[in-house]
Amino acid sequence: MKDIRHPAHYRSRGPGRLAALLLTLVVMLGLTGGTALASPNGTREASPSAVRVPASAMDAVAAMQPSWNLGNTLDAIPDETSWGNPLTTRKLLATIRAQGFRSVRIPVTWTDHHSATAPYAIDAAYMNRVEQVVDWALAEGLYVVINIHHDSWQWISKMSTDHDEVLARFNSLWTQIAERFRDAPRALLFESVNEPVFDNATDTQKTQLLNELNTSFHKVVRSSGGGNTDRLLVLPTVGCTPSQTLMDDLSTTIGALHDSNLIATVHYYSWYPFSVNIAGGTHYDDNAQKDLDDAFARMHDTFVAKGIPVYLGEYGLLSWPDHNHPDRVERGEALKYFEHLGYKARVADVTTALWDPFAYLNRDTLQWRDPALFAWIKSSWTTRSGTTSFDKIFLPKSSPITAQSLTLNRNGTSFRGLWHGRTKLVAGRDYTVSGNRLALTAKALTRLAGDRAYGVNATLRARFSRGLPWQIDVVTHDTPVLTDATGTTSSFTIPTQYRGDVLATMHATYADGSNAGQTSWTPYQEFNKAFSPDYSGGKIILTPEFLNALRDTEPVTLTFHFYSGATVTYHVTKSGPSVTGTAS
Template sequence: MKDIRLPARHRRRSPGRLAGLLMALLLVILGLSGSAAIAAPDGTAAPAPSKVRVPARAMDAVAAMQPSWNLGNTLDAIPDETSWGNPKVTKDLFDTIRAQGYRSVRIPVTWTDHQSATAPYTIDATFLSRVKQVVDWAQSDGLYVVLNVHHDSWQWISKMPADHDNVLARFNAGWTQIASAFRDEPRTLLFESVNEPAFDNATDAQKTQLLNELNTSFHKVVRSSGGGNANRLLVLPTVGCTPSQNFMDSLSATIGALHDSNLVATVHYYSWYPFSVNIAGGTRYDESAQKDLNEAFARMHDTFVAKNIPVYLGEYGLLAWPDHNHPDRVERGEALKYFEHLGYAARVAGVTTALWDPGTFAYLNRETLKWSDPALFAWIKSSWTTRSGTASFDKVFVPKSSPITAKTLTLNPNGTKFRGLWQGSTPLTPGLDYTVTDNQLTLTARALTRLTGDRRYGVNATLQARFSRGLPWTIDVITSDTPVLSNATGTTGSFTIPTQYRGDVLATMEARYADGSNAGQAGWTPYQEFNAAFSPDYPGGTIILTPDFLNALHDGTAVTLTFHFHSGATVTYHVTKSQGSVTGTTS
């Protein structure tokens, strides 16, 4: 690990040191900034030319950071770097990220277990040195870096309403040490005051006042530390990093009061909540989800970007997707629509976006340094520069129990032009295999008969709708019938419903008592949360009802479950809990 260099004011000046400073001044005159170390005449370190020439204007610098990626659940893991299942960071990781087209990385850090909880709130030197090593690896690859205070937000900063002075003192002490350790880093390093700040038992007005105090104090501590921190880009969040208008207005006021042209606003965006976790019937990326995204980015633009305050979207994604340890709760094609739309909306709004990657095989496999889902990454990457066409769904269900008829999807060209349907390298024939009228794509009975073949349950063929630019939209042709459920018994700790899926795919589950009221742990909606209340086990031929869902049911009261499938089929089922035992019946 590299040693942490002391601030210049603590070093003994010498003729050699002066020569090194003159060399650094020459590099500044040439428009370069330092990111590594070169030897001055006396062997001391002096800034070397960076691989990145940082624009003077904050707006231009943040634009140059697009796209960005999060090193999630690593240095922010509690208590240590590998505690949440990710391997230790290597320089190869940043080599990969840079090669994949990323221009910046956000490095979340949780300092709590590496900082004393009492004055003088000292940060462990070994941990600080490790953080610096990781930051320097990223910068050596020409990446901008955003370094922050992360889960400290809910571990101790949230107690600020009741313990104001101690929290503020610890916060200031932490940033004093971080600013000192990194004061000689180039301007490619940005500081973010705190991630998703929260305050216990506080009103919105109190939250904004406390965050203003933290952001203002952070600004004063960093700027007063001198060196590269004098004009370093500083990133300030809204309350909870929420893009709601009231919190963004408050942050805008804070930024205006600081009179500093090197400030950046940050918020996070994880989509419309029902869609992001598949609850309350949010199974599709529908008009509600699209409206939520459009309005969020419009607010970011109008509140900040239009006033020449850059916006760094420090985290984006879906709250519960992907999760390679469980069935997909967000349908794949609908998730791709979200990522495609977000990339476009960010470009229109002038917002730099940072994908939240928690590791453990979610996006980039930290062990193999390969994308866990290359096709998904292709959609994310494409969204950085262009639009791709989609359709109303990525599946066409053909019932096995009835004659084959034509099926229609709605094309969403997104500014592109539809160029045809393909199966592998073979184009389908317009007029015979499909027709297009006013963006209504209809697969003929003739084509579906050929594509379904022997009509085995499941995916029989995969098509591509190709457009004039962007990525093709994949359409699975599936033979299915209405699923069949069977009676079952079990306990609140283990209960499954025998299920013949017959090619269909589970979308959501309603749960109601006989009087029509909602049943289950999500009492505000009858549509329970996918994987939290229920989960399909396709290989095992069951639907799992979770202990959390079953324990939330009234004892001795029958509950009617309605399972909704992506084909449009619905199946009704009944469960009754009685003193820990559970009975399920089809009637």
């Protein structure tokens, strides 16, 4: 699987160093409340964890389900608030526990908070702050995972060419972390390194280097004594990628360590074309479902079946949801992914940690940005929900309404019927079910469409014997209309009358049939990277990145695909910094 990084646009800007100074003052004065910090001599004074940790690593990891990531916070560069999140409070962690999470992963980037030369001493104020957040989480009854996070690509990645220096620095950090948390409850777990990468190295060398880091980490922590002698330790694959080869490599490392308190970790962000909507990955189709099925089967067979627990340290969809841009993944298709992932994780006995950089929980209000989305994620932890082949029925305004059908995905449930608000539609009159085919009659759709204004006219809910109801929008639309435009490579938009439709993807080619745009391996360019809809503004934005990648003076044919099935062709030509666009 592709080596996946956190989306760059999540790395929000912030006050940086000023925040660090304020943080130091907050920590020194104890203004954020909660359990006590370590005293100046480094001895712990924190309250014990409220968690009773099973002796078995497998049982302990099972008890950690579900898990949540405090992302883009202590891992932000250079400081806790630099990527747009506020300072973490104990109330945040209490909220996470109250919402049903049983563990929290706290990614920590140490680069800007320790000396880059020997003895690589960690700043006392920063270590205290990390410990404060850890202690709050433990006191709230959460398991906690801490790690070395973005250091992986900042300096650990240079291990192939600066081996001794990197290893010494890595060992020093873990020596200090292990010493500080030596007597912490066993509910605190250590993860050696996040998504390890190694520059200028072959695949074989990458495996060898990671094996050396994981083995050294294990030795440093175990030799520190105290609670670290049997602390649960989390070891990753290269890049945290769940490929068979890399998981086999990690299995070999774990086997050689002869330690029953070791946990394997990988990450999963779905089949790449679907995760970012590129190369035509507009639906959670058979390819995307198979990718997930295969990944969790590999996790189970490689580790769980052999008695090695798996902690899926991050999961989600890359760059989705992103409340600063239009959704690149269609909402209903994304819900199918989360529903499927929760089920497969349960079947595979894998504990899952939602990656949340800021997109799900609003850290300022402590409210879910999209409660309905979170409800689907939460439901997937315990049960299955039924869906349909799509969450919209499109009715062309320019033609008479006819019967429309969808495919039922029962997912082991039984279909119970359709509701419009509190009104239950009548089977046989308003809709019929034949096998997996759900058909709505023309008469029912005419009633639901009302005055047939463009957009969503009505919302139905398909109910199943368990799980959440599935929402189906009845949408009136006509083929969108695009008009001529001029602009520059730094600012070009296509005037667009959407007429109720929703943009799915953009296909771009030159006259000779070759692919046009910054993504040369596919004609279907990446949503929000090459193009982006602006529904309220009535336009489609072509990004500077896309336009600057075009060959000069060569006309490019763009085909815009919409979820109704409509396609619209448009032509653009770049000439130096100027861009012209014409409708077909």
